[in-house]
Amino acid sequence: MPESTQPVREVCNARPLSNTVGLFAFLLLGMGLLVQACEQDGLVPTGPELAAATASRSLKVTGGGTGGGRVTAPSLGGAGALDCQIAAGTYDPIECTKTYSRNTVVQLTVAADPGSSFKEWRGACSGTASTCTVRMDVNRQARAVFKGTATPSFQLNVGGSGDGGGTVTSQAGLTPNVDCTISAGSPVSGNCSRGYPSGTSVVLTAAAASGHTFDGWSGDCTGTGTCNLTIGANRSVTANFSGPPGPEATFGEWASSQSAPVIGLHLSLLPSGNALMWGHGGEPQLWNAVGGSFTQIPNQTCGNPAACELFCSGHTFLGDGRLLVAGGHNETLGDNNGLTQASAFDGSGWQATGSMTYPRWYPTLVTLENGDVVALSGNRTPSLNASIPERWSGNAWAVLTGANQTLPLYPRAFVEPKNGHVFVAGEGTVRMLNPNGAGSWSPGPARLVNDRSYGSAAMLDSKVLYAGGGGGGCPTTPNRSAEIIDLAAPSPAWTPTGSMAVGRRQTNLTILPDGKVLVTGGSGQCGFSNEAGAQFAAEVWDPATGQWTTLANAGVVRVYHSTTTLLPDGRVMSTGSGDGAGVTQQFSYEVFSPPYLFKGPRPTYDLASTSMRYGQTFTVATPNAAAIRKVTLIRLASSTHAFDMGQRLNTLVFQAAADGRSLTLTPPSAGRIAPPGPYLLFILNDRGVPSVAQTVLLSQ
Known part of the structure; x- marks a missing residue:
């Protein structure tokens, strides 16, 4: 051994090390040279500093050439069986590397794929025999070289994602086979990478572990069925698994309450995905869906702010996507005194849209089949109802003089699918408005429950669901019941559907993406808005069964002047409650995630046009x-x-x-x-x- 490597000899012979010799030895060790130097000199490293480094040796098998094949070795020397699939000179870095106890003798066996032939060994092996014996006294690398025919080979790699696990296997009879185990979204064992000649058909089947769920393929396969591939290039597929669902998949989950600068008793989702809300006094606030911030958006279309007090107005979306707001609260005269103002919000600012003829406080706005809007009901003064509807078209309002009819405030009204007329489901007598010409009213089918005051209604395709309400005067309590009517039927009639777990008034119905209907908040005790009976648990109605299911509890009382909206991500915002009737002021909002958001990955889509x-x-x-x-x-x-x-x-x-x-x-x-x-x-x-x-x- 040269003089410069004398410190290595001292370590090999386990002599005590001086500080200088030890430092040099450890530098060599860090560079991976020390063991090699000892062995090249015919010595056995016995120093305590080398104990960990000399216990095992690694063997790597690589491939070369234009063909493919397989190199195998039995399980021995502390290592599992080696099974290395080589496709056109490639190799799998996991399956083709094994670690053995020092001095283990390993026999490698080679077999060529159909259409290929074995050419020769290189590296730690040599020759053209189908077997090669390697002594693992040092780290070794053997290379199997194959000759190919006109049919090239390609690699198929199987991966995983998600927080669950399962297996991916190939069809029976395929050689070599795929048998890949995935845990916590990652391949952990088995044959997850294989090589195949071009034109090979591979059918992969994913099976979730017990309690887990297979969510579908990504990469070169999609969907949730089998993955069918014809090998013509390197392929990569990912099997997505979800772990066992938590309670949120059954009950949903409410996020913690967040502060808001207003009591959101008026709430509208905008085309941008942001939301506009306002209460009594102050100006409308624009909620940013991304960061949760608020921006004040004053409505200055009336010149005098008091003339544009949007508290107790009606609102609906126009055909061009703007939000039309009409009527409101005469701050000078007080409750039950309406406004004639009408204005539209385009996402960033307000535009005047012409004033109505009659002041309206608590009106309902309905967008008609051609994009016009009808304003129904509302109080002009405490003793005078705005009984004549008005129709907005092209920034001008026209009174429907043939449809003079006093209605309850904020009637629950919808465009029906047969004639485009306006169906008033309540709160009082059921009626139908023909909004054309001077307008006219006709009677509608009576509800099963007469008093549904401050219950909520929603339209699902051609059907109207009406739930809860009533109980405004003690000792009568709010209804648990619900009823439904199909307006497309030849003779529409109300029929009962399942009852909620609890009675509710001052409640809200929200249509969910799956067609189910969420009910939130409200009071279950008698009185106009009895906070002592506040309901915290949400419920969801399934149109397929007509039954309600109880979901998770909200954290904040939401009764009179509470509101909700579905958000684009499938969650539901709940806000408001207060600004009247002696109800606690709730300057906050909560967001509910329904159970469907805890049942695996979400589908995605893109649009060329909106x-x-x-x-x-x-x-x-x-x-x-x-x-x-x-x-x-x-x-x-x-x-x-x-x-x-x-x-x-x-x-x-x-x-x-x-x-x-x-x-x-x-x-x-x-x-x-x-x-x-x-x-x-x-x-x-x-x-x-x-x-x-x-x-x-x-x-x-």
Whole structure:
């Protein structure tokens, strides 16, 4: 050994080390040279500093050439069996590297793939024999070189994602086979990487572990069925697994309450995904969905702020996507004194839209089939109802003199699908308004429950659901019951559906992406708005069964002047309560995540255009097309006083493309089925999980 390596000899012979010699030895050790130097000199390293470094040796098998094959070795020397699949000179860095106890004798055996032949060994092996014996006295690397034919080989790699686990296996008879175990979203054992000649057909099947769920493929396969591949290039697929669901998958989850600068007793979701809210006094506030911040947006279209007090107004979306707000609160005269103002919000500012003829306090606005808007009811003064409806069209209001009828405040009204007339479900007598010409009223089918005051109603395709309400005077308590009517039926009639777990008034119904309906808040005790009976548990109604299911509890009392809106991500915002009736002022909002958000990955989609036309097919690009089971349009929310004047569900017919990459949707055929304006578009997979929605503008 040269003089410069004398310190190495001292370590090899385990002599005591001086400080200088020890430092040099450890530098060599860090460079991976020390053991090699000892062995090249014929010495056995015995120093305590080398104990860990000399216990084992690694063997790496690589491939070369234009062909493919397999190199195997039995389990021995502290290592499992080596099974190295080589495809056109590649190798798997996990399966083709093993660590053995020092001096283990390993026999490697080579077998060529069909269409290939074994050429020779290189590195630690040599020659052309099918076997090679390697003594693991040092780290070794052996290279198997194959000659190929005109058929090239390619690599198939199987990976995992998610927080669950399972297995991925190939069809019976495939050689070599895929048998890959995935845990916590990562491959942990088995044959997860294989090489195959071009043209090989591979069928992969994913099976979730007990209590886990297979959520689908990504990469070179999509959907939730088998993964069918024809090998013609290197391929990579990922099997996505979810772990066992938590209680949130059954009950949903409320996020902690967040502060708000206003009591959001008027709440509208905007096409941008942000929300506009206001209360009594102050100016409207724009909530930013991304950061949760608020920006004041004054309405200065009236010149005098008191003339534009939007408290107790009505609101709905226009066909162009703007929010129309009409009526309001005469601050000088006080409650029950309305305003004639009407203005529209475009997402950043306000525009005047012409004043109504009659002041209105507590009116309902309804968007008609052609995009016009009808204003119903509202008080002009404490003793005088605005009994004559008005119709807005092109920035001008016209009174419907043939439809003079006193209605309860904030009537629950919807455009019906047969004639485009306005169906008033309550709160008082059921009626139908023909808004054309001078207007006219006709009687409607009586409800099963007469008193549904401050209950809530929502329209699902052609049906109206009406739940809760009543109990405003003690000792009568609010209703648990609900009823439904199909306005597309030849002779529409109210029929009972399942009852809620508790009675509620001052409550809110919110349509969810899957077509179910969420009920939140309200009071279960008698009186106008009895906070002592505040209901915290949400419930959800399933139209398929007609039954309600109790969900998680909110953290804040939400009674009189509470509101809700569905958000584009499928969550529900709940806010308001206060600004009247002696109710506690709630300057806050909460967000509820329904159970479907805890049931696995969400489908995704892209749109070439957000303009949707009546009756004209509409294409959605999605890698999840094969797994989509439902597509819904939900009109943007515009909520106040236990009623949402905006939301409306339309379930769409759709067809998945043969390649599984897109959906062709059939939009509603006319405005009487879905009034023009902004809608959230959701696609839902076979587990009922919705996408994040984009806003589309439905029009002629």
